[in-house]
Amino acid sequence: MTPVTxxxxxxxxxxxxxYGAFHALRDVSxxxxxxxxxxICGPSGSGKSTLIRCVNGLERHQEGEIRVAGTALxxxxxxxxxxxxxxxxxxxxxxxxxxxxxxDNLTLGPIYAAGEAADRAGRxxxxxxxxxxxxxQAAKFPGQLSGGQQQRVAIxxxxxxxxxxxxxxxxxxxxxxxxxxxxxxxxxxxxxGGMTMLVVTHEMGFIRRIADLVVFMDQGxxxxxxxxxxxxxxxxxxxxxxxxxxxxxx
Amino acid sequence: xxxGTAACRSFAIAGTGAIRPPPPARRGTLGWLRANLFAxxxxxxxxxxxxxxxxxxAPKALAWAVLDAVWWAPDGRACRxxxxxxxxxxxxxHRLILFGTYPYAEQWRGALVVLLFVAMLAASAGPWxxxxxxxWGWAATALAILVLMLxxxxxxxxxxxxxxxxxxLTIVIFIGTVAGGMPLAVLLALARQSELPxxxxxxxxVIEVVRGLPLLAVLxxxxxxxxxxxxxxxxxxxxxxxxxxxxxxxxxxxxxxxxGGLQAVAAGQREAAAAxxxxxxxxxxxxxxxxxxxxxxxxxxxxxxxxxxxTTYVAILGLFDVLGAxxxxxxxxxxxxxxxxxxxxxxxLYLVFCLAFSRWGMAVxxxxxxxxxx
Ligand SMILES: Nc1ncnc2c1ncn2[C@@H]1O[C@H](COP(=O)(O)OP(=O)(O)OP(=O)(O)O)[C@@H](O)[C@H]1O
Ligand SMILES: [Mg+2]
Numbered sequence: 233m234t235p236v237t238x239x240x241x242x243x244x245x246x247x248x249x250x251y252g253a254f255h256a257l258r259d260v261s262x263x264x265x266x267x268x269x270x271x272i273c274g275p276s277g278s279g280k281s282t283l284i285r286c287v288n289g290l291e292r293h294q295e296g297e298i299r300v301a302g303t304a305l306x307x308x309x310x311x312x313x314x315x316x317x318x319x320x321x322x323x324x325x326x327x328x329x330x331x332x333x334x335x336d337n338l339t340l341g342p343i344y345a346a347g348e349a350a351d352r353a354g355r356x357x358x359x360x361x362x363x364x365x366x367x368x369q370a371a372k373f374p375g376q377l378s379g380g381q382q383q384r385v386a387i388x389x390x391x392x393x394x395x396x397x398x399x400x401x402x403x404x405x406x407x408x409x410x411x412x413x414x415x416x417x418x419x420x421x422x423x424x425g426g427m428t429m430l431v432v433t434h435e436m437g438f439i440r441r442i443a444d445l446v447v448f449m450d451q452g453x454x455x456x457x458x459x460x461x462x463x464x465x466x467x468x469x470x471x472x473x474x475x476x477x478x479x480x481x482x
Numbered sequence: 483x484x485x486g487t488a489a490c491r492s493f494a495i496a497g498t499g500a501i502r503p504p505p506p507a508r509r510g511t512l513g514w515l516r517a518n519l520f521a522x523x524x525x526x527x528x529x530x531x532x533x534x535x536x537x538x539x540a541p542k543a544l545a546w547a548v549l550d551a552v553w554w555a556p557d558g559r560a561c562r563x564x565x566x567x568x569x570x571x572x573x574x575x576h577r578l579i580l581f582g583t584y585p586y587a588e589q590w591r592g593a594l595v596v597l598l599f600v601a602m603l604a605a606s607a608g609p610w611x612x613x614x615x616x617x618w619g620w621a622a623t624a625l626a627i628l629v630l631m632l633x634x635x636x637x638x639x640x641x642x643x644x645x646x647x648x649x650x651l652t653i654v655i656f657i658g659t660v661a662g663g664m665p666l667a668v669l670l671a672l673a674r675q676s677e678l679p680x681x682x683x684x685x686x687x688v689i690e691v692v693r694g695l696p697l698l699a700v701l702x703x704x705x706x707x708x709x710x711x712x713x714x715x716x717x718x719x720x721x722x723x724x725x726x727x728x729x730x731x732x733x734x735x736x737x738x739x740x741x742g743g744l745q746a747v748a749a750g751q752r753e754a755a756a757a758x759x760x761x762x763x764x765x766x767x768x769x770x771x772x773x774x775x776x777x778x779x780x781x782x783x784x785x786x787x788x789x790x791x792x793t794t795y796v797a798i799l800g801l802f803d804v805l806g807a808x809x810x811x812x813x814x815x816x817x818x819x820x821x822x823x824x825x826x827x828x829x830x831l832y833l834v835f836c837l838a839f840s841r842w843g844m845a846v847x848x849x850x851x852x853x854x855x856x
Contacts, residue, residue: 290753316759327754331772341758344768393759 239266241301241397241428242287248295249282249452256282257293258453264397269429271439271460274449275475280432283449284399287430288312288319301396317346320390324402326382328374328389334361335370338389346393353392360388364418380411384418391422398422400431434479440464448472558816571820572827575811579824582647582807588639591630592650598623598630599653607842609849624657643721647802649831651721655793655803658725660786663732670737671744672766685737692734697795701727705799724796732789739781743774776850783843787836804828 242264249257256279264270272280285291286298289305289312298305301318305311329337338357342348361367364384366377374382383403390398400419404412416438423429423442433439439446439460446463448456450471456463467473520526550566554573561568572579580596581589602623606616631650634640646654673685692700704727705720747770755765775782797806808828812821 288757290756313759313761316757319757321754321757323750323754325748325750327748327750329751329754329769329773331776340755340768341760344764345759345761389758 238263240264240299241266242430243299244283244287244296245298246296247283247286247293247298249279249286249291249293256452257286258451260296260452260454262447262454262457264428264430265444266396266428267426268444269423269431269442270445270447271443272430272432272447272449273434273439273475273479274455278449279452280449281401282452284321284401284430284432287399288316288321290321317393318396319399320393320395320397321399322383322386322390322401322403324405326374326379326386326406328382328386330374332373333370334366334372334374334377334385337374337385338392341389342392357388357392360391361385363421364388365414378411379407380414383407383411383415387415387418387422397428397430400429400433402432402434404433404435436464436479448475450475558820561820567823567826568820569823571811571817571824575814575817575824578648578811579804579808579827580648582651582802582804582810583645584647584650585639585641585645588633588641591633591638591641592648595627595630595650595653598626599657603838603842607838607845609845620657620661624661627654627657643719646721648807649804651796651801652790652793652803655721655725655728655796656790659728659732659789659793662725662729663736663789666729666733667736667740668771670733671740674737674741675744688730689734689737692730693738697727697731697792698798700731701795701799703727704730720799721801724799724801728789728792728796731792732785736782736785739778739785740774742781743776743778744770746777747773779846779850780843783839783846787839790835790839791832804831 240263242262244260244262247257247260248255260279260283262270272283274280282291286293287300287305289309292307292309293305294307300315303311303314303318305315328334329340332340335354335357338360339348339350339353342353342356343350358367358370361370364387366381366384366388369377369381369385374385377385387398387403403419404415407415412435416435419429419431419438420442431443443460445457446460447454448463448467448469448471455469456467456472463472464476467476519529546566548566550564551569552561552564552566553569555561555568555570556574558568558570558574561570577586577589581592584592602619605611605619611619627650629635630638631646631654632641632643670685670689673681674689676682676685695703701724705723708723751769751773752765755769760768793803794805796803797809802810805828808824812818812824817824
């Protein structure tokens with residue numbers, strides 16, 4: 233059952249998670265192969281955030297196994313430092329540090345968590361900001377940037393540790409429509425560059441172009457999983473059809 | 483005019499206005515008076531009543547405090563038949579009031595302490611020093627003050643803490659209270675939010691008990707009861723005991739303020755820091771506390787000002803801060819009739835310091851607000 237030959241960067245096997253008595257993740261198994269992009273979609277409250285947050289230990293799972301880049305993440309929190317060292321995360325609400333300049337937002341982690349020299353971290357940060365198209369904003373504070381710019385800073389910040397996998401939790405959901413594309417463009421470039429990505433998103437155009445696999449979740453369980461072409465052509469379940477009907481008519 | 487259809491009664495009309503500067507505000511002295519003092523009939527009445535009271539009082543106050551005042555009276559006799567204030571009590575007794583029982587020949591050291599404190603306060607008030615520089619500056623100032631007061635290094639005669647008094651003592655207690663109390667407050671606030679139930683319970687216990695006691699009671703416990711339970715060899719000096727009491731009292735109050743600041747930091751901030759691989763202490767120090775403390779500068783400063791005023795309570799333990807020393811100075815029968823003038827002087831002294839603190843707080847607040855807005 234467990235595939236061992238596919239070079240999986242993220243691997244979840246029969247994962248279960250409860251909030252009190254509420255069963256939030258039910259027997260979730262999925263793998264993200266190196267260099268591939270997996271998109272997760274599903275109705276609100278279906279457990280998408282819970283799942284992605286379990287992958288880097290922001291939430292603890294109670295059942296099953298999670299492995300990230302070869303490190304097992306225990307349900308007791310063991311291995312969490314190692315896992316976080318190899319993952320970058322981007323949040324819906326950016327979560328930039330408002331009291332630090334853009335440049336300091338990027339270098340904080342490398343300097344204080346990885347012990348990198350400040351000048352080296354600064355050089356890498358500028359290069360990454362250039363890559364996401366905002367090198368000229370390095371000295372500003374997050375509050376002075378547009379939402380799209382902030383999210384691109386957040387992506388650059390997550391890339392600073394040269395992660396093996398990037399986790400995105402609805403990265404464009406709190407952006408104005410005209411800002412969504414600039415963030416998606418950065419993500420597409422990342423995918424094209426061979427980054428492994430796990431993305432919670434409802435951007436169907438992005439999923440169609442970029443994702444290798446679409447995972448549809450509902451009520452804490454994986455309901456369907458298929459490559460986008462197949463997924464959009466023929467959904468097997470009534471739940472997925474209903475969901476697609478809703479988001480496609482947005 | 484009717485741009486809507488028959489079914490819709492709402493409407494909007496396309497404007498034709500060009501971009502113009504705002505209409506002129508009423509300016510000049512008359513405009514200001516009208517707007518600020520006579521806006522309504524009630525305003526006008528209040529203004530007139532206050533003006534009358536000031537007109538009646540001001541000449542009397544001026545005569546008492548300046549025109550009929552005695553500034554110089556070596557033995558106090560010149561004051562006896564003066565109609566005005568006897569400021570001579572301060573000219574005569576200022577050494578005792580300002581420095582208490584500190585050895586007379588060494589009082590220049592106390593003066594230097596006051597000077598250092600005021601200079602550092604002024605240096606911290608503006609935007610010209612980075613936060614880190616300020617912190618180191620204060621640490622160095624505190625150390626210098628301690629060395630100056632204690633002596634015992636080459637060139638400085640040792641002076642026991644039982645001889646300390648006046649304004650330098652007030653400053654020493656104040657700096658000690660804030661320097662020890664702030665870290666305690668932060669630790670208590672963090673413990674109160676800890677995931678460990680024991681730590682949480684301990685913090686809640688300390689905070690609630692101390693906040694339920696008057697400062698005097700805390701000082702008595704620290705100073706009188708504490709020694710009963712500690713072996714004689716470990717008995718520490720009176721000033722240090724008072725200081726410990728002040729620190730705990732300050733810490734318990736400020737902890738609740740800091741906790742409010744911690745709660746104002748979005749959960750996403752901690753998560754983002756954790757996702758970057760920062761452990762509990764680095765993320766608390768670098769991400770959470772800077773934001774938490776920035777939001778509570780005004781109330782924290784209120785506690786700092788209160789700590790300055792609370793130094794007067796140590797008089798109860800036989801330590802002569804500037805107020806205590808003034809009381810001692812007034813024990814002199816030649817001057818005891820002029821307590822009002824002496825206390826007025828102390829009043830002004832406290833007012834100047836506390837106003838300086840609150841101006842400082844306002845400046846910090848403005849600076850933080852500007853940064854937040856970008
Ligand atoms: N900390 C928590 N405590 C209790 N219940 C929670 C907690 N976090 C999430 N839940 C519940 O778990 C379920 C899944 O939440 P989750 O945030 O993973 O959903 P989601 O798919 O990300 O939804 P959305 O699209 O709205 O972001 C929801 O019913 C939610 O109410
Ligand atoms: Mg979510």
